[in-house]
Amino acid sequence: MQKALLFINGVPPKKLPDTNGYSVIACSDGAFHYLTSKGFPLDQLDFISGDFDSHSGSDEMLYAEKFIYTPDQDKTDFYKSLEILNEKGIKEVDVYGGSGGEMDHFLGNLHTAFMFKNELKITFFDEYSKYFFAPKKIVLSDVEGLLVSLIPFPITSNVITQGLNWELSGEELSITSRIGSRNFALQDTVEITYGDGDLVVFVGRESYR
Template sequence: MNRKNTGIQMTGKALLFINGVPPKILPEVEDYSLIACSDGAFHYLKEKKFPLSKLDFISGDFDSHAGNDEGVYQEKFIYTPDQDKTDFEKSLEIIKNRGFTEVHVYGASGGEMDHFLGNLTVAFKFKNLLRITFYDEFATYFFSPNQLVLNDVQHRTISLYPFPETKSVTTTGLNWSLNNENLNLTTRIGTRNFAKESQVTIEFEEGDLIIFLSHQPSE
């Protein structure tokens, strides 16, 4: 996956777990310079035998966590009680303030769908500050830069989702191509397309666009 014109300079990758459906397969921690979780996600990381000593911080209002029963991990708790922000948003603020610009997020989808939509909205707020990529059991998804190249994606499902509007979208390599066309949340979206070629390019002039890329080829 190559990106262009994001306006963001990378300083290392951060890994963040939040309190949605737990990932079935945990990522390799060696790939990240910072590892964090929300207080709710701390529960499933314990259950999955995640190496908790690798965590740099655990953030939240601790409404789903006793906050005093973890002994050696207490020094990693960052109490963030602001009820006007979600635990996800508060964790992103800490990551940004520590100088990171790229974040991989697990546990953002599934369960109560208002949480999932809220997580997308939080990511939208940070899209010019952090390069956020979500991972779940089915797909990878992210806000796209104006020019995007996806490699080695033949036969995989690719959905283009305007948020809420994307103007002058042009694609190559998709089964149903777009040629300088507009997408809008209330009139036309671009979900459930798939790559007919190994390389797919997506360009647009204005607006915001979420790309959903399936992990497995479509049947």
């Protein structure tokens, strides 16, 4: 499966991820700045997407051939980067820099991922967790002791879990009434199924218990 690594302009990761195994590596023009400051090997980038209104330095011009100019102000840089990846036939995208800082930015990125959930398997990574829109049935592996939160988007019916400390057995989750946050895995694998709606799953990066 064609898989991409994408950096966008949220809070940058403290440690840059391993780039092995990705067929495409890209960033938004805002993320280009923090990749430069962290010593990321910029020759690994396949493209840099944005309106480039903050780019003028000579170092940046060395990589001008990698710039894809996307000036449409009705779309975010994240959205436009996903459009490019989708056009390239990518099916799976790991995203860094999608959360932290201004929370409207984070929610906007989550909304953008929702818009592409039928075309792309998008997983966000930050310092605390990874999170993604889950399919109707999913098995999480290697999660014993990790935080697992289930957030409806906005309503999710018939949620059934196996392997969590507080199990769900057909309940409805709703952003206006009940959500499934701050649970944790009791075993190495956790099974989650649900009916109608959409569900965002957060999996912590360190042991919760």
